[in-house]
Amino acid sequence: MPHDTAIAELKSLLGDRLVSSQADRDLHGQNESYHPTLLPDAVAYPETTQEVSEIVKICAAHDCPVTPYGAASSLEGQHLATKGGISLDTSRMNKLLNVNDEDLNVVVQPGLTRIELNEELRATGLFFPLDPGANASLGGMAATRASGTTAVRYGTMADSVLALEAVMADGTIIRTGSQARKSSTGYDLTHLLIGSEGTLGIITELTLKLQGIPEAASAATCRFESVEEAVNCVILTIQSGLPMARIELIDELMVRGFNVYSDAGLPEKPHLFVEFHGTPSAVAEQAALFGEIAEDFGATGFEHAEKTEDRNKLWTMRHNAHHANKALAPGKGIISTDVCVPISKLAEAIVEAQDKARDMGLSCAIVGHVGDGNYHCGLNVDTSDAEEMKTAKAFVGILNDSALRLGGTVSGEHGIGMGKTAYMHAEHGPALAYMRAIKTALDPKGILNPGKILPATNQH
Structure with missing residues (x-):
């Protein structure tokens, strides 16, 4: 050596x-x-x-x-x-x-x-x-x-x-x-x-x-008819100054993954997972205000989780997104990538990513810490198939170019590394x-x- x-x-x-x-x-x-x-x-x-x-x-x-x-x-x-x-x-x-x-x-x-x-x-x-x-x-x-x-x-x-x-x-x-x-x-x-x-x-x-x-914490989920409505709800929530502890986007494909991997039983529509921290009265007020905003964007199916074990179950499911994504295509690998854009450009960026993935024939599940403009795309790819890998890497390049064009960054969380x-x-x-x-x-x-x-x- x-x-x-x-x-x-x-x-x-x-x-x-x-x-x-x-x-x-x-x-x-x-x-x-x-x-x-x-x-x-x-x-x-x-x-x-x-x-x-x-x-x-x-x-x-x-x-x-x-x-x-x-x-x-x-x-x-x-x-x-x-x-x-x-x-x-x-x-x-x-x-x-x-x-x-x-x-x-x-x-x-x-x-x-x-x-x-x-x-x-x-x-x-x-x-x-x-x-x-x-x-x-x-x-x-x-x-x-x-x-x-x-x-x-x-x-x-x-x-x-x-x-x-x-x-x-x-x-x-x-x-x-x-x-x-x-x-x-x-x-x-x-x-x-x-x-x-x-x-x-x-x-x-x-x-x-x-x-x-925090003295009190409360989580909730709700669903929307489109990713655009869910993301616009996030944008208005942040712009309204509502102090969210977490606000996560789960697109319809990722929801399907949760249903397969965690038996979540969720309707296969875009969801937001949210959490509030503070005093009991503040948490109740925050949840009510968020509910009003979300309903303006057509949100339905509100489910609340106030017990610690229920909140932990919700976030464990979210944290298992990588494994849930793999469950959508057993035997394939995952290319997981992230970008981050200004909050005002978030809906445009995510809808564009979904459309581009469909056009390229890729299975792309999206989750995101969307309260700060950061979202993740998980691509199901046969890593031994050179042509499929080429297509997936081309998509990652398009995603990065889009983030920069919209005033963002090629990574808000994963970093640069060698990738x-x-x-x-x-x-x-x-x-x-x-x-x-x-x-x-x-x-x-x-x-x-x-x-x-x-x-x-x-x-x-």
Whole structure:
């Protein structure tokens, strides 16, 4: 192997926590999307920031790539070792280090998952509100600037991280930010590293904002005759300033998937799933106001879920959208992609996506965190059929071009990884050169998660 010297030194450092078995390499080379299996040469399981630093120093000395690995729930291949080297698995760095309940924040290691965090916080009356669906690691969520169903009220990871610790490409350990809620000192390195997908530094600790568990919560579903009416209901709801905790669009094909996979028994029409947080009176008022708006757009079939178990059942069904989509075409794979547009363009964008998918003969189920203009398309594709894959990728390109034309972005949630690098120039133009300059300055040898975010210099 080309990185034998680095691997031998890492073996001396980590012992049996440096693994090069075929089973471990296979596990770390797979992904949940259509990207090819890409195996690392070995997998490292550090337990401390200092160990991450020593790993990176050894790899830097031998030009050995290092690819951070969290829960492997990313959909654009962010955790895949495109050039071999070391897969740095943070699963053993999974401790809750400190809860500062009076300051409403918590300090965690990156391998802790968001569900594990909330389980540990349960007795405090606080919770971490971001919910991307998958039980993602918090380090991975920061590295990909994740969001999810609750982003319309609580924001994204970019809004939730107060401070972090990171190991840079030469092994230096840095700390950015503080427990203070704001700062006017220096360059904002915290937010430079958030969303950098492990290409500028490896996050080893996070200080996260917490929220008080709401006194009351209520969820509801309703259905519409068309996607356009459902989305226009969302637009007016947001423009009216109604403080939604979640507002999710489920198109008719995705509803069919829920019926097949979860025996949901829903009429196969576009639905909105919504949730309200606050005091009992505020939640009741919000639900009533939303109901009035929705009825103006022809909504029917209102079903309310106020018990915790009923709400959990509803959102579990929503979070299983990937599996429900697969149930529509057993044996086929899923290409899952997302874009985000200004809220005023949302109806136009989604209807256009549905029409284009039908024209191209593709099965495309749409779900979306539509309260912030973000929606996801899941394509059922035979990944072994070159022509079908070509058509699906052409659709993804059209979707991206449409988002940019409407003033949006090619990804509001999944990130760039290795899957959307081809669209970076179209979205960022001359700014891409400055991104390259930052990468070169912070990682001159290019060892941190190579092949991600930045396109090849001849790729436009």
